[in-house]
Amino acid sequence: MTDTTRREVLGWLAGLGAAAVLPPGRADAAPGLTALRGVTLVDASGVRRDATIVLADDEVLAVGGCDLPLPRGCSVLDLAGKFVIPGLWDMHVHGSYLDRITLPLCLVNGVTGVREMWGFPPIYALRDRIERGEVFGPRLVVGSTIIDGPHSTLPGAQIVATPDEGRQAVRDAKAQGADFVKVYSYLDRPTLAAIADECSQQDITFAGHCSDHVAMGDASDLGQRTFEHMYGLPLATSTREPELRQAIADLPLDPAKPFAWFKQVLELERLASSSHSRPKAVQLAKRLRRNGSALCPTMVAMRVYAGPADRYANDSRMKYMPAFYRDLWRDNLRNWAPVTPQEIREQAEFLERRMDQVAEMHDHGVEILAGTDAGNPYVFPGFSVHDELELLVEAGLSPREALSAGTRNGTLTPGAEANLVVLDGNPLNDIRNTQRIHAVLTRGRVLGAAERQSMLADVEKAAQEPFRAAVRSCC
Numbered sequence: 001m002t003d004t005t006r007r008e009v010l011g012w013l014a015g016l017g018a019a020a021v022l023p024p025g026r027a028d029a030a031p032g033l034t035a036l037r038g039v040t041l042v043d044a045s046g047v048r049r050d051a052t053i054v055l056a057d058d059e060v061l062a063v064g065g066c067d068l069p070l071p072r073g074c075s076v077l078d079l080a081g082k083f084v085i086p087g088l089w090d091m092h093v094h095g096s097y098l099d100r101i102t103l104p105l106c107l108v109n110g111v112t113g114v115r116e117m118w119g120f121p122p123i124y125a126l127r128d129r130i131e132r133g134e135v136f137g138p139r140l141v142v143g144s145t146i147i148d149g150p151h152s153t154l155p156g157a158q159i160v161a162t163p164d165e166g167r168q169a170v171r172d173a174k175a176q177g178a179d180f181v182k183v184y185s186y187l188d189r190p191t192l193a194a195i196a197d198e199c200s201q202q203d204i205t206f207a208g209h210c211s212d213h214v215a216m217g218d219a220s221d222l223g224q225r226t227f228e229h230m231y232g233l234p235l236a237t238s239t240r241e242p243e244l245r246q247a248i249a250d251l252p253l254d255p256a257k258p259f260a261w262f263k264q265v266l267e268l269e270r271l272a273s274s275s276h277s278r279p280k281a282v283q284l285a286k287r288l289r290r291n292g293s294a295l296c297p298t299m300v301a302m303r304v305y306a307g308p309a310d311r312y313a314n315d316s317r318m319k320y321m322p323a324f325y326r327d328l329w330r331d332n333l334r335n336w337a338p339v340t341p342q343e344i345r346e347q348a349e350f351l352e353r354r355m356d357q358v359a360e361m362h363d364h365g366v367e368i369l370a371g372t373d374a375g376n377p378y379v380f381p382g383f384s385v386h387d388e389l390e391l392l393v394e395a396g397l398s399p400r401e402a403l404s405a406g407t408r409n410g411t412l413t414p415g416a417e418a419n420l421v422v423l424d425g426n427p428l429n430d431i432r433n434t435q436r437i438h439a440v441l442t443r444g445r446v447l448g449a450a451e452r453q454s455m456l457a458d459v460e461k462a463a464q465e466p467f468r469a470a471v472r473s474c475c
């Protein structure tokens, strides 16, 4: 805290002749001023070497070169040789209600924004408490409860059987405080269309799984904002699409085997990925781009499901997860992971083809989002965003493009939120440098190495305590 008055800061800003605006505040209140000096700023607008960034509390006030004059009373961080990127976003998270685990793990990893994909009222309340400064956490954008069609295999999903029920679910989501409506795999076309129409009347977006009953291009035309996990992509771009869609329509529904349908659809998608049509992909990309639909591939989660069940069981980050997750995740993978060498090989090849498709859609202008599906087996809040960025580069994006995906094209310009990550290495040379975090700045706080270590130690402690909250996870 400084004793610089608001008037003085305004005078300094006027002297810069910059377009910067001081955040609204009381005339006599002194903003907390911090300057980062000597950094290389890497954001969606490009690269700026030897930059100075001045922050007022939680807002970027000015960005300039090494000669930018600093306001009086500004605390200066000399960061020569460091790199600064905007705060990262994990666009697909479950479990933000584990507030002593998920929230700090995100922050220490430079993840200052989270899209929670399964919302309910306590999470809306948590989101609001974070914004009021009562809880220290990333910005939460929270979905509705998961809305699905009859025969849903997801325990706890809200089932809507008719278009009218779909409309009511949208109105309920809006009234409860959801930021968007989360849709799932079994919605039929008339119901999805009704949800889409009601969303537009209620001024709320919808996002989630591509329904097995609706082609991705059609769902995009209806206004679906994002598509998760690459579901529906192989099918929509297969030369065998009509035949495989018919096979899905003919699949028997067996209530005694709730996962059978899901698995069989995935197997048909795997077959679809071997009959990929580039012209169909280009057409689909055009449609998604025109509609503003994005893909959130969550490859870091899909990679776990594509390998043997125990491949990641000894990950050193398990110590940050609640103790019972060990069994929960192991049991989950027993249902889903490939077992025989042939199955394992097939799933690995399938994953590779889907990653190729993500790169192909990106090449044709479709927006890609970095999301992890944290909460699902061996996907860790915060940490796994960096793994996903690596996978985006492995898929074929450049480090710069992966970084744009990870920051939602964030730029650190005057007026932007002061969420930023200071790195020891250049992420454009090697995307793994996003993991070499020197400091995280968010909500007016500077999280250096010591503070982040202490936050991690707290998480480790919290992970050993018994949890009463019901645990939800989904893929």
Ligand SMILES: [Zn+2]
Binding pocket: 209, 228, 229, 474, 475
């Ligand atoms: Zn999902």
Ligand SMILES: [Zn+2]
Binding pocket: 092, 093, 094, 117, 373, 474, 475
């Ligand atoms: Zn999910």
